[in-house]
Amino acid sequence: MAERERDPARTRRTVLDAAARLVASKGAGVSIDAIAREAGVSKGGVLHHFQSRDGLILAVAEDLLEQFHQAVQAAVEPTDRAEGRLLRGYVRASFNEVFEEASPAEQVALVAAVVKVPGVAEVMRKDKTRWQAYFADDGLDPQRVTLILRATDGAAIAGLYEGGHTHTELAQTRDLLLALTRETGPMH
Amino acid sequence: MAERERDPARTRRTVLDAAARLVASKGAGVSIDAIAREAGVSKGGVLHHFQSRDGLILAVAEDLLEQFHQAVQAAVEPTDRAEGRLLRGYVRASFNEVFEEASPAEQVALVAAVVKVPGVAEVMRKDKTRWQAYFADDGLDPQRVTLILRATDGAAIAGLYEGGHTHTELAQTRDLLLALTRETGPMH
Numbered sequence: 001m002a003e004r005e006r007d008p009a010r011t012r013r014t015v016l017d018a019a020a021r022l023v024a025s026k027g028a029g030v031s032i033d034a035i036a037r038e039a040g041v042s043k044g045g046v047l048h049h050f051q052s053r054d055g056l057i058l059a060v061a062e063d064l065l066e067q068f069h070q071a072v073q074a075a076v077e078p079t080d081r082a083e084g085r086l087l088r089g090y091v092r093a094s095f096n097e098v099f100e101e102a103s104p105a106e107q108v109a110l111v112a113a114v115v116k117v118p119g120v121a122e123v124m125r126k127d128k129t130r131w132q133a134y135f136a137d138d139g140l141d142p143q144r145v146t147l148i149l150r151a152t153d154g155a156a157i158a159g160l161y162e163g164g165h166t167h168t169e170l171a172q173t174r175d176l177l178l179a180l181t182r183e184t185g186p187m188h
Numbered sequence: 189m190a191e192r193e194r195d196p197a198r199t200r201r202t203v204l205d206a207a208a209r210l211v212a213s214k215g216a217g218v219s220i221d222a223i224a225r226e227a228g229v230s231k232g233g234v235l236h237h238f239q240s241r242d243g244l245i246l247a248v249a250e251d252l253l254e255q256f257h258q259a260v261q262a263a264v265e266p267t268d269r270a271e272g273r274l275l276r277g278y279v280r281a282s283f284n285e286v287f288e289e290a291s292p293a294e295q296v297a298l299v300a301a302v303v304k305v306p307g308v309a310e311v312m313r314k315d316k317t318r319w320q321a322y323f324a325d326d327g328l329d330p331q332r333v334t335l336i337l338r339a340t341d342g343a344a345i346a347g348l349y350e351g352g353h354t355h356t357e358l359a360q361t362r363d364l365l366l367a368l369t370r371e372t373g374p375m376h
Contacts, residue, residue: 027215105299105300105303105304106300108296108297108299108300108345108348109296109297109300109301111293111296111348111349112293112294112296112297112300112348113297115293115348115351116293120351121351121352122351123351124349124350124351125350125351125352127350128350128351143364146361146364147335147339147364147365147368149342150338150339150340150342150343150346150361151335151338151339151342152338152342153341153342153345153346153349154337154338154339154340154341154342154343154344154345155338155342156342157296157341157342157345158338158341160296160299160300160303161299161312161341162312162313162315162316163303163308163309163310163311163312163313163316164309164313173334173338176331176334176335177335180335180375180376183376187368187375187376188368188371188375188376
């Protein structure tokens with residue numbers, strides 16, 4: 001433990017991951033003590049990095065949004081120069097997350113829990129504005145972008161509403177949405 | 189209280205509504221005692237109707253699905269005889285729910301909580317099959333139906349991911365989706 005706390009960036013990462021896991025499974029009411037135990041870090045170590053429980057939850061939210069930006073960038077094909085390249089990265093990254101998730105219920109519970117913490121909704125609104133600016137430069141009609149984004153979010157949550165989903169169904173929906181990013185005008 | 193318990197259908201309704209409210213705000217771990225208190229019904233009265241806590245949560249899930257079927261039927265315009273009439277009802281009913289919700293986080297937390305209870309996922313899968321059968325008779329290409337359903341679910345959850353949404357944004361997305369139910373072939 002002492003070893004781990006000598007590397008601040010690594011301690012921070014360990015605490016953020018532990019907090020996200022615990023909030024997903026137990027809700028936003030989880031204590032600093034429980035998070036410290038899960039991370040294998042002292043309570044003092046957690047508070048050194050994040051000041052308060054709400055400060056830590058806010059950092060978890062910012063970290064999840066940032067991780068998703070990075071996942072989208074990683075999912076954009078380097079050789080893809082056509083309109084809609086960013087949206088294709090977004091669709092691929094979103095479905096990758098769903099494929100990897102053990103439980104869509106826990107992911108949604110995580111978001112539902114953190115959004116109540118002061119500052120989180122504001123961070124989410126800023127992130128939405130950031131995505132809008134990026135998509136404005138992606139070359140597709142805004143109506144098409146909105147529909148594909150909404151359908152992507154809906155496909156990610158469908159497994160929760162429908163009592164599970166098969167890999168085949170998900171992959172079909174993903175490929176359908178990717179195909180729709182290949183046209184640029186409004187969808188009809 | 190005694191008065192209320194003389195009307196079994198009304199007691200059942202009161203308990204289901206109280207259970208849905210409590211599970212949404214406090215999670216699936218909520219006790220029969222707490223639900224009985226919230227409903228203003230004796231614990232014996234609750235157990236008379238639902239046998240067990242899990243039995244009650246399963247009944248809440250079945251009731252929510254049934255209420256949504258009724259809301260969709262009510263949102264189908266009686267004079268609408270064109271292809272896609274059921275899907276238009278579905279889109280309208282879904283957005284009505286979002287407009288009426290105090291908190292999308294609580295609605296999603298409710299689903300995430302109940303889906304862990306034995307039997308609920310199975311009930312949801314059967315309900316999905318029921319919708320598929322209905323939409324097969326609605327006259328639209330299945331690809332179009334899937335996209336519009338996914339985008340509708342995504343729009344309902346977007347307020348959670350984006351730190352809130354305005355009535356104007358929601359109404360625009362609803363009207364866009366309704367317009368897309370007016371064509372019958374695959375979307376492109």
